[in-house]
Amino acid sequence: MNTHMRLVPIAFVAASLFAPRLAAQGQSGGPVASKGVIAESDLLKIAQTAKSLRVEPTSLTIKVGQRVTLDTLTVTVIDSAGRVRGRLTGFDFVNIKPGEPASVVPRTLTGVHAGTTELVIRYPKLGWKRPDLRPEAKVRVMVTP
C-alpha cells in the first residue's frame, strides 16, 4: 500500500519513465523522430485531431522461433491535415489469435509456424476519450520456416 501520493517521488519516477524513450528518439534521428516522442501528458490533446497511425515497417518477415520486440516498430500519429504529430511509444496492440503463424505476447512477435498474419497497432486507450474508434495501423507478418 502506497502512502499518500507524494509529489516528489512521483515526479522523479514519471520523468524516468519517459526519459529513455526521449533518449532513444534523439539517437535514432530521421524525419519522424525529429517530430519527437509524444509525451503521455499530450496524448489526449493530440487525440483531438488524430486521424490515423502510420507504422514502419509495414511488413515484417521472421522465421519460425524468431522474436522481434514491438519496440522496434515506429508508430507515428497523423492528424486530419496529414501532418505527423509525433511518435508513439506506449501504443496498444491487439492479440493475434491462437493458431495463427505468429504470436505477439509478451509484446514480442514470435514466429510460430509458416504463413502470414496481421498485427494491429492502436492509439493508446489511456489517451483516447473520443466516441469514435481509435486509429489503427496494421503490420503484415510473414513467417518463414
Place this chain on the structure above:
Amino acid sequence: MHRFFARTIAVASAIPGIALAQSAKLNEYGNPARVAPAPTAASITPRDLQIRLYQFADDSMQGRQVGRVGNYKGTSMIAAEVKRLGLVPAGDNGTYFQVLAYHIKKYTDHSRLSVEGNPLRWEHDWVAVPGARAPRPIDTAQVIFGGTEGDTTKQISAAQAAGKFVVLLPAPPTPPGAGRGGGGGRGGFPGFGPSRFADAVAVATVNLDGLSSAARQAINTPTVASQGAPAVNVGGRGGRGGRGGNAPPVDSVTQLKQTIAQLMPQATIRLTRAAAAALFGRSVDGLQLGATGGKVTASLDYVELPSEWARNVVAIIPGSDASLKGEYVALGAHNDHVGFGGTPVDHDSLKAFNNERNKLLLANNMIVDQAAVGAIHVNMDSIRKLHPKARLDSIRNGADDDGSGSMALLEIAEAIQSMKVKPKRSTLFVWHTGEEAGLVGSRFFTRNPTVPIDSIVAQINIDMIGRGRAGDIPGGGPDYLGVVGSYFDSKDLGETVASVNKKQSKPFHLDYRYDTTLTWSGYNNIYARSDHYNYALQGVPIAFFFTGLHGDYHQSTDEPQYIDYPHYASVVNYIRDLSVEVSNGPRPRMNGTKPAKPPRVVP
C-alpha cells in the same frame, strides 16, 4: 494524568501474555521467530504462506525498496519460483522481468568534507544521501544549527538557512499516523520538508550513530535516479557522473522534475554526533536555534550507474479454452517495500508502542488524539525480561505490505498450475515494482503492457492481506476482508466478487467502506493508492483486496511473525476461487462510465 496511568497499565498487562507464548517459542500470534525454507504444496495453507513470507520478508531482503539490491533479490526469488512452477515468462526478451529504465546514483569515496581544514572521514563520520540534485561543491559555507528534523516549529527559517550548511537533530522515532496513511519513508532520506531548506548548500542530520559499517555504505548505495535527464547541476564542478553526450529533449515532465529538484537542498548528509560536535566545536546538545559553527568545505563525487534493480515480474498460466486463452485475468501485487534507514529503534519498544497507539485509534474511530498518543508509556521492564538487550531495527520488512500479496500470488500460481483443467482464460501474474514510489511499476506495465491491454478482462489486486485482526482495524476479525472498487468500473465484476464469497465455506464479511469516500476516517483514498488504479485508468475492471492499514504499516514492525496466517490463507483461497470464476465466466462488462475517481482525499 489519568489517561497516562491507564495506558501504562494496559501495556504492562499485555506483557505476561507475550511471556507465556514466548515460553512455547511462539509469540502471542502463534508464530515462531523464524521459519526455515521448506517445500510447499499445491493447496493454499497457512503453513505454505508462512514458509514463503518468512523468506520474502527476511532482513536479508533489506526492505525491497525499488532501485536497491533488496528489490533485486526479492524479484529474483519470485522469478525463480515461477520458473520452478512452470509459468510462461511474459517479461522482456523471453524472461520473467520487465525492467524499468533507471539509473542509480552513488557517491564515491572521493567525496570530501572538512571543517576549518580538518577533514571528516567518509562513511565513518559522515555519509552523503543520494537525492535528486547534483550538489555543487561547498566552499567555506557557514555551519548553522537548524533545529529538529521534521518539526518546523523548532527550525530556523528558510532565509536563515540560505547558503548555509544546516545541521539538524533527528526527529524522535514517533510512528506515523495510521489515520493519515502513515509516513513510510524513502529509505534513508530524512523527513524534512523539501522547500524549507531549498537554498541551503546542505542539510546534515545527526543520525548516523548506531549504524554498522555495512548500513552506512548501504545508505549511499542506492537511490533511484532518473535516466536520460541527468540530475540538475546548477553550477560549479558537480560530480563526475552523468551521462554526457547529447542532452535529451526536455518535455513537461522533465521540467517538472527539474522544478521539484530545485526545491530540495543541494546536498543531504548524515553525520555522527562526534562529527556534528566537530562542526560546531562543541556538543550539539543544548544548542540554540541558529547557533553557528565553523566553515565547511566539501566536494561530493558521484557516479550514475544503469540499474536493473527496478523490475516487474510477469508470468502467465495459459488458459485451456482455445477461443478464450487470448484473454487474461490479471492478478497483481507489489514486490517492493520502503527499504530501510533512519535511526535504528528498539523493535520491541516500537511494537509495544504501536500496539497501544492502535488501541487508541480503534477506540477513537481511527482519529489520532495526539495528546493521548504522546502520553503512551511503554513498560520496558517487562519487555527487557524477554529481551535483555534492545534489538535495534531499521529494516522495514514489509511482510504485510506487500509481502502478503506477493506470496499470495505465488500460492495461487502453484494452485492453478496443479489444476488438471486450467481456467479457460489465461491468468496473468504481475508482481509490480515501485508501488511505494508512486505506483511506478504498474504505471509502466499498463503503458507498456506485454499482453494487449484490451485483452485483460479484469485486474484483481492484492496489497496487504495478512492482518485485519480486531486489534488492527475497526470491524476486524477472522471474517474480515476489505474490497475496494469492485463495482466502480463493472457491476458484473462486483457481483462476481460477492457471489464467489457467498460460496466460501466461511464467507467473509466484505468491507465496502473504502468505496464510500467521505463517510469515515479510515477511508484514506485507498482506491487510488495501489496498483489496480493504473489498470482502472485504462478501463480495465478492477477489484482490490486488503485487510486494512494497521499499527505496523510502513514500520520496522511489519514483520512476518505478526501476520494472521489462518486468516491470510482464507483470503488467498477466496481470491484463487474468484480468479478462476472470472476466468471461466462471461467477460465482466464495463459500467459505461469513466473509471470512478474519489472526489478528494480525507485529511
